[in-house]
Amino acid sequence: xxxxxxxxxVLLFFLSTTLYSQHRSEGxxxxxxxKIGFITEKLDLSSKEAQGxxxxxxxxxxxxxxxxxxxxxxxxxxxxxxxxxxxTDKQAEKLLSSIIKLDSNIKNExxxxxxxxxxxxxxxxxxILYKSEQDFGRRxxxxxxxxxxxxxxx
Numbered sequence: 192x193x194x195x196x197x198x199x200x201v202l203l204f205f206l207s208t209t210l211y212s213q214h215r216s217e218g219x220x221x222x223x224x225x226k227i228g229f230i231t232e233k234l235d236l237s238s239k240e241a242q243g244x245x246x247x248x249x250x251x252x253x254x255x256x257x258x259x260x261x262x263x264x265x266x267x268x269x270x271x272x273x274x275x276x277x278x279t280d281k282q283a284e285k286l287l288s289s290i291i292k293l294d295s296n297i298k299n300e301x302x303x304x305x306x307x308x309x310x311x312x313x314x315x316x317x318x319i320l321y322k323s324e325q326d327f328g329r330r331x332x333x334x335x336x337x338x339x340x341x342x343x344x345x
Contacts, residue, residue, distance in 0.1 A: 233326075269286060
C-alpha cells in the first residue's frame with residue numbers, strides 16, 4: 192500500500208531529472224555547434240585540412256572536457272564542505288594539489304593538441320585556432336553577462 196502512494200513521487204523524480212539532463216545536454220550540444228562554426232569560420236580550412244583537423248581536435252577537447260569536469264567536482268567539494276573558511280589545512284592541501292594537477296593536465300593536453308596539429312595545419316592556422324578559442328570564450332561570457340543583466344532588470 193505504501194509503495195502505491197510513493198510510486199508517483201518516484202516517477203516524478205526520475206522524469207524531472209531526465210528532462211533536466213536532456214535540457215543541459217541540448218545546451219551543451221548547441222554550445223559545441225556554435226564553437227565548431229566559430230572555429231570553422233576563423234580557420235578557413237581546406238577539405239583536406241578539415242579531414243585531419245577535426246578528429247585530432249575533438250579527441251583532445253574530449254580529454255580536456257573530462258579534466259574540467261573533475262575541476263568542477265573539486266570546486267563543488269569545497270563549496271559542499273562549507274567553503275574555504277570551513278575546510279582544514281589538510282583538506283586544503285589535498286584540494287590544492289588536485290587543482291594544480293588538473294590545471295597541469297589541461298595545459299599539457301592543450302600543448303599535445305597543438306603539437307599534433309602541426310602535422311595537419313600550418314603554424315599560422317594553429318595560432319589562429321588558439322586566438323579563436325579565446326575569442327569564443329570571451330564572446331560566450333559577454334553574452335552570459337548580458338543575459339544575466341537583462342534578467343536581473345526584469
